[in-house]
Amino acid sequence: MAVLTPEMRQTLPDPVEGEVFSPEQAFRLFDETAKRYFNISGEEFLAQWDAGAFSDPSIRSRAMRVAMLIPMLRSTSAREKSC
């Protein structure tokens, strides 16, 4: 079996502390994800989510997949406002 050597560990990509999602990057990802799973924009998804439009069990899993990104929209914009 292959052994994980120190050299191999050092070549692994590592998340860089400075590389965090900006508000624009977070919204772009949210928008692309809403389009991927529902063919609607991020803004349309937010409006429908707030209106409780995704309670149908057949779409709930996909809707949760998009909705999981909503806190990131809020945290990145709050971070920018505090700077």
Add this chain to the structure above:
Amino acid sequence: VPGKNPADAIRAYLHPLQQSLSCFSDVVLRSDGYDAGVIHTATFPVPTVELITRDEEILHLSFIQQFNVEQRLLIGWKVRTRSYMYSLECSDRNEIFAFHWHPEATPDNPVIYPHLHISSGAGERIRREVREIHFRTDRVAFEEFALILIDDFRVDIRRQDARLLLAENLVKFKTHKSW
């Protein structure tokens, strides 16, 4: 894995996840911050990353974890996972299966326990009832999901030591998890 400060603890949390992801992809995980007192999200900068099976089928992996960092008496700062979603999709974007845990109950989310979805990408003849069931599971580590991709879906690995690395990181996860 505890750290000396919030950012240190978050780095120690993300590093093994990034290692495990490197078994399939060179995409770098990104967080939305490194601060205490906030629920953060770690995910890819794109909705999914492409995987290739040994039969040359293209599949898509999706990964999201939410977490916060807390100060613990005597041990320092430690990350606590607040939710996760790992899913595998066909090339036509239909989900095959997914492990979810998103315990914040809302009208749109009545299921607060960790669960498995079996979805339409798993087969055209899967009954609607099965597609709608939230199959209750234990807490699932990303490494356990990754081993299913390698062993059952025959996803191509990018490193020869993938199984060893995933096994090591799974032990690390089990050592430090709080539930």
